[in-house]
Amino acid sequence: MCGIIGIAGNQPVTDRLLEGLKRLEYRGYDSAGIAVINDDNGPSTLVRRRAEGKIRNLENLINEEPLEGHLGIAHTRWATHGAPNTMNAHPHFAGRVGLVHNGIIENFTLLRDQLKDTRTFQTETDTEVVAHLIDEAMKSGLSGKDAFAASLKQLTGAFAIGVVIDGVDGQLFAARRGSPLAIGLGDGENYIGSDAIALASLSSKIIYLEEGDWAVITTDSVEIFDANDTPVERAVTIVSGSLAAAEKGNYRHFMLKEIYEQPESVSHTLTHYVDAFHHKVKTLAELDMEGLDWNKLERLSLIACGTAAYAASIAKYWFEQLAHMPVDVDIASEFRYRRPALTKKSMAIAVSQSGETADTLAALRYCQSKGLQTAAIVNVMSSSMAREADFAMPINAGPEIGVASTKAFTSQLTALLSLAISAGVRRGLIDGSREKNLAEALTQMPRLIAETLTLDADIEALALDLSKADSAFYLGRGVHYPLALEGALKLKEISYIHAEGYAAGELKHGPIALIEEGTPVIVIAPTDALFEKTVSNMQEVATRGAKILLITDSEGAKNTAGMTDATLICPTVSVETAPIIYAITVQLLAYHTAVHLGTDVDQPRNLAKSVTVE
Numbered sequence: 001m002c003g004i005i006g007i008a009g010n011q012p013v014t015d016r017l018l019e020g021l022k023r024l025e026y027r028g029y030d031s032a033g034i035a036v037i038n039d040d041n042g043p044s045t046l047v048r049r050r051a052e053g054k055i056r057n058l059e060n061l062i063n064e065e066p067l068e069g070h071l072g073i074a075h076t077r078w079a080t081h082g083a084p085n086t087m088n089a090h091p092h093f094a095g096r097v098g099l100v101h102n103g104i105i106e107n108f109t110l111l112r113d114q115l116k117d118t119r120t121f122q123t124e125t126d127t128e129v130v131a132h133l134i135d136e137a138m139k140s141g142l143s144g145k146d147a148f149a150a151s152l153k154q155l156t157g158a159f160a161i162g163v164v165i166d167g168v169d170g171q172l173f174a175a176r177r178g179s180p181l182a183i184g185l186g187d188g189e190n191y192i193g194s195d196a197i198a199l200a201s202l203s204s205k206i207i208y209l210e211e212g213d214w215a216v217i218t219t220d221s222v223e224i225f226d227a228n229d230t231p232v233e234r235a236v237t238i239v240s241g242s243l244a245a246a247e248k249g250n251y252r253h254f255m256l257k258e259i260y261e262q263p264e265s266v267s268h269t270l271t272h273y274v275d276a277f278h279h280k281v282k283t284l285a286e287l288d289m290e291g292l293d294w295n296k297l298e299r300l301s302l303i304a305c306g307t308a309a310y311a312a313s314i315a316k317y318w319f320e321q322l323a324h325m326p327v328d329v330d331i332a333s334e335f336r337y338r339r340p341a342l343t344k345k346s347m348a349i350a351v352s353q354s355g356e357t358a359d360t361l362a363a364l365r366y367c368q369s370k371g372l373q374t375a376a377i378v379n380v381m382s383s384s385m386a387r388e389a390d391f392a393m394p395i396n397a398g399p400e401i402g403v404a405s406t407k408a409f410t411s412q413l414t415a416l417l418s419l420a421i422s423a424g425v426r427r428g429l430i431d432g433s434r435e436k437n438l439a440e441a442l443t444q445m446p447r448l449i450a451e452t453l454t455l456d457a458d459i460e461a462l463a464l465d466l467s468k469a470d471s472a473f474y475l476g477r478g479v480h481y482p483l484a485l486e487g488a489l490k491l492k493e494i495s496y497i498h499a500e501g502y503a504a505g506e507l508k509h510g511p512i513a514l515i516e517e518g519t520p521v522i523v524i525a526p527t528d529a530l531f532e533k534t535v536s537n538m539q540e541v542a543t544r545g546a547k548i549l550l551i552t553d554s555e556g557a558k559n560t561a562g563m564t565d566a567t568l569i570c571p572t573v574s575v576e577t578a579p580i581i582y583a584i585t586v587q588l589l590a591y592h593t594a595v596h597l598g599t600d601v602d603q604p605r606n607l608a609k610s611v612t613v614e
């Protein structure tokens with residue numbers, strides 16, 4: 001996971017940038033670099049040092065070839081586009097511009113094409129083109145600030161950016177869209193960093209940039225602008241250094257912070273499983289899992305608990321549809337005692353955020369004792385499951401502190417969908433052009449999640465109504481049936497409102513008896529092959545007095561005008577990635593309902609983050 005730090009200083013910055021990079025090591029990285037405006041002797045110059053591997057390699061290099069300057073940026077890179085080598089390491093240079101970046105510039109191929117006649121690219125990264133855009137804009141006569149603002153408007157994707165420009169009067173530029181970025185306020189100095197941890201030794205006064213914000217930072221000023229370039233004030237949060245790792249930033253709860261982190265956490269998952277540069281999912285060999293062959297497997301057994309089990313249930317549809325692989329999904333506490341009939345040609349995959357859930361771990365060990373190949377899809381790579389399974393597959397969502405799982409769920413889904421596509425390719429069911437489409441749909445997710453998060457205020461208003469209910473139903477078909485189960489779980493675990501998820505077609509076989517005047521029914525139905533059938537089921541409950549909240553896309557909203565009490569319109573997305581996007585809405589709905597009710601959102605009653613007893 002990339003990390004950024006920058007200093008507009010009144011003292012030399014190199015040592016402090018190095019120290020900040022060390023604080024960012026926890027995010028994981030494969031190369032690092034620092035750039036400063038060298039103002040030591042004579043006219044200023046933009047200089048950098050970069051090194052592959054550990055930060056000590058960069059430190060050794062700087063000891064041999066020191067860097068002097070009062071304005072600088074630094075970066076730890078976790079490769080997404082292009083190999084993890086020195087050439088691709090940040091900062092990237094173009095003319096007078098030095099730039100560091102976290103996230104993915106989705107339209108970098110298009111932008112590179114537009115600049116290819118006037119610019120020479122040195123790297124394989126999606127990042128370098130942004131430095132060229134800024135430098136090109138300055139060549140056309142814009143100031144550094146205007147060139148930065150204009151260039152941001154040309155970018156699509158989710159990112160955080162830090163920039164220094166030679167000859168531009170001590171200014172450090174920063175922008176945030178999708179990936180977090182913080183500003184630290186100092187005494188005669190100011191800073192930028194990926195998070196408060198990076199800035200912990202420099203400043204305890206932190207401003208968390210909001211979505212779409214950009215800023216110009218000097219030693220004695222911080223100007224912040226919103227996405228429309230309007231100057232804005234953002235609150236200053238006082239952060240205690242030792243608590244920085246567990247800080248909520250300017251979020252009221254960890255759960256909300258983690259919901260908002262999803263453009264970034266999903267992009268970290270994608271980094272591991274998708275080769276965005278070549279528009280393909282990574283092969284098992286590229287994932288260092290040569291011992292596994294999708295072609296030799298006759299069956300998959302997905303085993304998990306709670307939210308992770310719902311991720312597995314969604315993945316069943318993907319593996320069956322994309323790779324024609326039969327899949328069993330089991331709740332671990334049932335699986336481990338029912339003496340399942342297993343064949344050696346099946347593989348067991350445990351799905352777990354913590355990697356320590358007792359039932360899931362026991363089920364994994366049971367499968368190993370029966371001679372099955374095993375894999376664990378986990379967030380905590382030092383966990384028992386990651387250590388004990390034949391293959392450990394990371395989701396890289398970062399620490400999840402809220403008890404209700406949110407970002408781990410969407411990252412589990414992202415990993416599972418990528419693996420299902422990889423299986424489909426290997427088994428000859430997905431050709432190159434379909435793989436390209438699917439890989440592109442995956443890489444657009446961070447941006448689409450960020451877009452879905454803009455529904456937050458609408459959802460908060462709808463949650464007020466839901467908070468007055470005694471019970472609620474969630475309906476969906478296909479992949480949206482397990483998502484309905486997850487939506488109901490989120491609501492009950494943090495708001496304590498009784499909620500049930502049902503397959504939309506199943507309701508009339510009994511549960512419809514519970515529908516009465518005003519019962520809230522949340523229907524998850526993007527426009528897909530099952531849309532009309534779900535709408536028919538929605539009407540069956542509407543005519544019996546249910547209060548309908550439909551979650552759909554603009555096409556679905558048009559086709560159901562007048563049929564619902566409220567409609568939430570999500571971005572239009574591919575059929576395969578839809579559950580990942582729609583998950584955001586049910587998370588926010590549960591969160592705001594709980595907040596309206598005043599429950600302990602991050603530590604709901606009776607629940608633990610990691611269930612290590614059976």
Ligand code: M6R
Nearest residue numbers: 306307308352353354357404405
């Ligand atoms: O760490 P795990 O993913 O194995 O945890 C599984 C469940 O305990 C967990 O998903 C639980 O259901 C959460 N409270 C859901 O929000």
